[in-house]
Amino acid sequence: MQKQATINDVARIAGVSKRTVSRVINGSLSVGDTTRTRVEKVISELKYSPNTQARGLASSRSYLLGLIYDNPDALYLDDVQRGVLEVCSNLGYELVVHPCRYRSETLVQDCLRFMQRSKLDGVIVLPPVSESETLALALKDSGSAYVRLSSVALDEAKHIVVSDDRAAAAEMARYFAQLGHEQIAFISGPQRYKSSTERMEGFQLGLSAYGIKLRPDWIIEGNNTYETGIECARQLLQVEHRPTAIFANNDQMAAGVLKVAHSLGIKVPEQLSVAGFDDNMLASRVIPALTTIKRPVRQMALLATSKLIMSIENNDKAANNVAAKVAPTLVVRESTARVAGSND
Amino acid sequence: MQKQATINDVARIAGVSKRTVSRVINGSLSVGDTTRTRVEKVISELKYSPNTQARGLASSRSYLLGLIYDNPDALYLDDVQRGVLEVCSNLGYELVVHPCRYRSETLVQDCLRFMQRSKLDGVIVLPPVSESETLALALKDSGSAYVRLSSVALDEAKHIVVSDDRAAAAEMARYFAQLGHEQIAFISGPQRYKSSTERMEGFQLGLSAYGIKLRPDWIIEGNNTYETGIECARQLLQVEHRPTAIFANNDQMAAGVLKVAHSLGIKVPEQLSVAGFDDNMLASRVIPALTTIKRPVRQMALLATSKLIMSIENNDKAANNVAAKVAPTLVVRESTARVAGSND
DNA sequence: GATTTACTTGCCACCGGTGGCAAATTGGTT
DNA sequence: AACCAATTTGCCACCGGTGGCAAGTAAATC
Numbered sequence: 001m002q003k004q005a006t007i008n009d010v011a012r013i014a015g016v017s018k019r020t021v022s023r024v025i026n027g028s029l030s031v032g033d034t035t036r037t038r039v040e041k042v043i044s045e046l047k048y049s050p051n052t053q054a055r056g057l058a059s060s061r062s063y064l065l066g067l068i069y070d071n072p073d074a075l076y077l078d079d080v081q082r083g084v085l086e087v088c089s090n091l092g093y094e095l096v097v098h099p100c101r102y103r104s105e106t107l108v109q110d111c112l113r114f115m116q117r118s119k120l121d122g123v124i125v126l127p128p129v130s131e132s133e134t135l136a137l138a139l140k141d142s143g144s145a146y147v148r149l150s151s152v153a154l155d156e157a158k159h160i161v162v163s164d165d166r167a168a169a170a171e172m173a174r175y176f177a178q179l180g181h182e183q184i185a186f187i188s189g190p191q192r193y194k195s196s197t198e199r200m201e202g203f204q205l206g207l208s209a210y211g212i213k214l215r216p217d218w219i220i221e222g223n224n225t226y227e228t229g230i231e232c233a234r235q236l237l238q239v240e241h242r243p244t245a246i247f248a249n250n251d252q253m254a255a256g257v258l259k260v261a262h263s264l265g266i267k268v269p270e271q272l273s274v275a276g277f278d279d280n281m282l283a284s285r286v287i288p289a290l291t292t293i294k295r296p297v298r299q300m301a302l303l304a305t306s307k308l309i310m311s312i313e314n315n316d317k318a319a320n321n322v323a324a325k326v327a328p329t330l331v332v333r334e335s336t337a338r339v340a341g342s343n344d
Numbered sequence: 345m346q347k348q349a350t351i352n353d354v355a356r357i358a359g360v361s362k363r364t365v366s367r368v369i370n371g372s373l374s375v376g377d378t379t380r381t382r383v384e385k386v387i388s389e390l391k392y393s394p395n396t397q398a399r400g401l402a403s404s405r406s407y408l409l410g411l412i413y414d415n416p417d418a419l420y421l422d423d424v425q426r427g428v429l430e431v432c433s434n435l436g437y438e439l440v441v442h443p444c445r446y447r448s449e450t451l452v453q454d455c456l457r458f459m460q461r462s463k464l465d466g467v468i469v470l471p472p473v474s475e476s477e478t479l480a481l482a483l484k485d486s487g488s489a490y491v492r493l494s495s496v497a498l499d500e501a502k503h504i505v506v507s508d509d510r511a512a513a514a515e516m517a518r519y520f521a522q523l524g525h526e527q528i529a530f531i532s533g534p535q536r537y538k539s540s541t542e543r544m545e546g547f548q549l550g551l552s553a554y555g556i557k558l559r560p561d562w563i564i565e566g567n568n569t570y571e572t573g574i575e576c577a578r579q580l581l582q583v584e585h586r587p588t589a590i591f592a593n594n595d596q597m598a599a600g601v602l603k604v605a606h607s608l609g610i611k612v613p614e615q616l617s618v619a620g621f622d623d624n625m626l627a628s629r630v631i632p633a634l635t636t637i638k639r640p641v642r643q644m645a646l647l648a649t650s651k652l653i654m655s656i657e658n659n660d661k662a663a664n665n666v667a668a669k670v671a672p673t674l675v676v677r678e679s680t681a682r683v684a685g686s687n688d
Numbered sequence: 689g690a691t692t693t694a695c696t697t698g699c700c701a702c703c704g705g706t707g708g709c710a711a712a713t714t715g716g717t718t
Numbered sequence: 719a720a721c722c723a724a725t726t727t728g729c730c731a732c733c734g735g736t737g738g739c740a741a742g743t744a745a746a747t748c
Contacts, residue, residue: 004460006734017698022736032696053400053463054734057703062397064440064462074625078418085443094462096408096438099429116348118408118438119397226629255629262631281418285570285599287606287631350704361728366706376726398704401733 005046014042025050056119063093065308066123068111070102073224073252075280076297077126080149083301084124091309096120102129108138115144122146122308124301128193145312147304151195158311158319161304161326165195165277166202168293168328172247172275173206175291175330180339181245181273185218187232187257189249199249199277218243222253229256237264237272244272244339251276251283254290258335269337279331288334296326349390358386369394400463407437409652410467412455414446417568417596419624420641421470424493427645428468435653440464446473452482459488466490466652468645472537489656491648495539502655502663505648505670509539509621510546512637512672516591516619517550519635519674524683525589525617529562531576531601533593543593543621562587566597573600581608581616588616588683595620595627598634602679613681623675632678640670 007025011018016035023031024039031039042048056062067084069077081097088095098114100107107129115123122145129135130148136155139146148155151165176184186203189196204214220235222228229248233256236243248254254276258268266272268288276283279294303322310319351369355362360379367375368383375383386392400406411428413421425441432439442458444451451473459467466489473479474492480499483490492499495509520528530547533540548558564579566572573592577600580587592598598620605612612618612632620627623638647666654663 008734018735019699019737020697023697026736030696035696049457049461051401051463051734052461053397053406054703055736056397057395057401057705058734058736060703074419074422078422081441082443085441094440094442094458096440097425097429098438099426113393114438117393117396119395226625252629259629259631281570282626282629285596285603285626285630287603352704362705363707363729364727367727370706374726379726395704398733399706401735402704402706404733 004051005048007048007050010039010042010046010048013046014039060119062119062121064118064120065093065095065305066115066118066120067095067097067126068100068114068123068129069098069126070100070129072126073250073278073280075282076278079280079297080124080126080301083298084305087302087305087309093121093309098123100129102132107132108135111135112138112142115142120144121312124304124308125149127151127195131194145308147308147311149300149304151198153324154194156320157324158307158316161300161307161324163295163300163326163328165293165295165328166198166205168295168330169199169202169247169277170206170209171330172277172293173203173212174209175332175336176245176247176273176275177207177210177212179245179273179336182212182339183241183243183245184212184214185220185236185243185246186214187229187236187246187248187253188219188221189224191221196249203247222249224250224252226252226256229253230260231256233257233260237261237266242266242272245274245336246272247275247277249277251278251280251290251292254292254335255282255286258286258288258290269335271340273336273339275336277328283331284333291333291336292331293328294331295328299326348395349392351392351394354383354386354390354392357390358383404463406463406465408462408464409437409439409649410459410462410464411439411441411470412444412458412467412473413442413470414444414473416470417594417622417624419626420622423624423641424468424470424645427642428649431646431649431653437465437653442467444473446476451476452479455479456482456486459483459486464488465656468648468652469493471495471539475538489652491652491655493644493648495542497668498538500664501668502651502660505644505651505668507639507644507670507672509637509639509672510542510549512639512674513543513546513591513621514550514553515674516621516637517547517556518553519676519680520589520591520617520619521551521554521556523589523617523680526556526683527585527587527589528556528558529564529580529587529590530558531573531580531590531592531597532563532565533568535565540593547591566593568594568596570596570600573597574604575600577601577604581605581610586610586616589618589680590616591619591621593621595622595624595634595636598636598679599626599630602630602632602634613679615684617680617683619680621672627675628677635677635680636675637672638675639672643670 007018007021011021100110125148130150148160151163153162188200220232222232246257254274257274261268261272268274276290276292279292283290283292307319307322351362351365354365444454469492474494492504495507497506532544564576566576590601598618601618605616610616620634620636623636627634627636651663651666
């Protein structure tokens with residue numbers, strides 16, 4: 001158990017004061033070139049690395065970021081986490097993960113306490129927690145740095161990264177219409193989430209451009225899980241007259257639709273087109289592979305983390321200049337086709 | 345932005361010294377009952393919560409645990425992370441995640457530096473990184489608390505949680521044999537990982553009890569990804585005489601086999617039985633749903649975290665008493681069946 | 689050469705707790 | 719009442735850095 005070198009060791013060996021060493025570490029401008037190189041040499045010889053706790057205590061910085069989320073899809077979380085970590089490790093931050101309950105009464109309190117306890121420099125908030133205005137206000141109020149991921153621009157540019165789910169859903173509508181579908185059903189996510197309503201409205205808007213209107217009984221609400229996907233699909237497919245195409249709010253539910261269709265002997269895409277949203281790993285694994293909307297999750301994570309770190313390092317202007325909006329794109333695979341009997 | 349109460353505030357208001365407040369916080373025995381209650385009252389009135397950095401600096405504790413892994417399956421990582429976090433939040437720890445490169449030359453250095461930088465109290469190491477003896481030694485050497493997840497008992501009980509993959513694979517062998525399969529292929533994981541060799545050997549051992557021997561050219565090495573699952577499946581299935589059953593080292597590769605079988609018009613399970621290992625979300629989503637081995641990932645995570653925290657809190661004896669071994673179990677679904685033409 | 693100006697560097701207090709030890713208090717004995 | 723042990727509390731140094739300001743040094747100006 002070798003003892004860790006301290007700033008004093010470096011100072012003594014380099015023959016300077018520890019204040020100067022501190023300056024070198026923090027890249028202060030006012031250090032002479034010769035001094036700087038000398039100190040840097042000693043630092044690398046000693047493999048010295050500053051104690052984050054001491055540093056944090058003195059400067060109220062921790063080089064710790066937090067990731068706040070509520071029970072998201074494992075694949076989505078993983079994508080985000082990878083993206084965030086990539087930026088973190090490049091810029092010398094570590095990431096603390098913090099699941100919480102969006103609908104709990106103590107959400108705000110819980111999150112603030114989390115930040116305070118670990119003295120986080122900032123947090124990234126994932127949907128649906130990101131949709132809580134109470135939390136956002138509390139964060140702003142406590143002077144914390146934060147960035148929210150969302151599908152609507154509900155905050156200042158420096159605090160948010162938005163994916164235009166509405167436009168993407170509209171594109172899916174266009175695609176369905178061009179394949180000749182008119183009997184179309186939609187399995188929505190929970191209506192209390194903005195991401196759900198955005199996608200639904202975008203889809204309806206897109207269809208209306210082709211004069212197509214969703215039948216109210218063909219809009220069914222799931223909760224974004226595979227299991228509810230199955231339930232909703234049963235309602236839509238175990239009937240006399242069924243839709244020729246189903247758009248689900250995410251890939252998990254679309255996978256549920258495939259399962260039900262298969263068990264009912266309905267051929268996809270010949271007799272039924274199915275599409276999802278996300279383009280996570282599952283989408284390409286299932287048979288037939290899902291047509292879906294690719295959400296640029298990784299890109300959002302990168303942007304959010306950059307923004308966050310910029311605003312932490314007191315460069316709010318730069319944080320504002322980082323792009324705040326990304327566009328999901330349509331990915332066509334095997335689960336969708338021209339409607340049977342249509343020729344146009 | 346309300347300022348946070350400090351230990352001095354509490355001390356002043358309660359009319360005691362801050363050393364006494366510190367004692368109350370840490371549950372020291374030698375505090376009078378009246379004093380204790382008085383201090384506790386003030387603490388809760390002020391909503392005081394100790395500054396972790398200062399605390400850490402003084403006592404070299406951080407209440408931070410680390411999770412070290414290398415590019416695992418997203419679903420596996422998510423399961424582990426959930427389990428770990430559950431225990432963490434109950435016991436007042438936070439979790440810092442740290443991906444790294446198992447095969448990098450700087451692995452050990454990188455991990456130690458990570459622990460040091462953030463002053464972690466301990467780490468949980470996932471496979472395959474957990475198989476690095478160099479890292480384990482370095483951790484032990486540096487006096488760090490750590491627990492490894494693995495499929496072989498390669499460390500003292502207090503440092504490891506093992507899943508008996510070998511026995512589980514043998515059970516799959518038994519199941520295959522009892523279905524009448526003799527023409528069996530195995531898609532292994534990278535042979536440099538113990539988890540891969542354990543499963544392979546267990547499978548072979550299990551088969552040999554029924555007098556079945558794997559043909560050497562029907563043992564193919566993949567790297568646990570869906571993509572290599574596809575490649576391996578092509579090699580096994582695009583030939584004149586093909587196996588009647590394939591066991592893959594994990595669910596991802598098994599999903600690849602399903603895909604190839606489907607594209608070649610081979611019916612699963614009628615013409616080909618397929619099984620995976622893990623029982624992650626994917627296994628039940630694909631069509632047909634995969635027969636697989638359920639790894640008790642969550643349970644392992646819970647055990648590992650408990651062990652770790654016990655050994656941090658200087659209770660090595662207790663850590664040793666936490667069960668160190670868990671048993672994966674066979675889950676039969678739709679992708680396996682009696683071999684065609686067999687009646688026994 | 690003296691004075692101003694700009695740039696480097698060092699000193700010391702402080703961040704908010706904990707550890708070791710001494711001091712004060714309590715209660716029991718003789 | 720004096721003494722002693724056990725319990726409870728307080729004092730002060732210290733953990734390893736950073737901030738503010740003063741001091742020192744070199745270059746620029748007159």
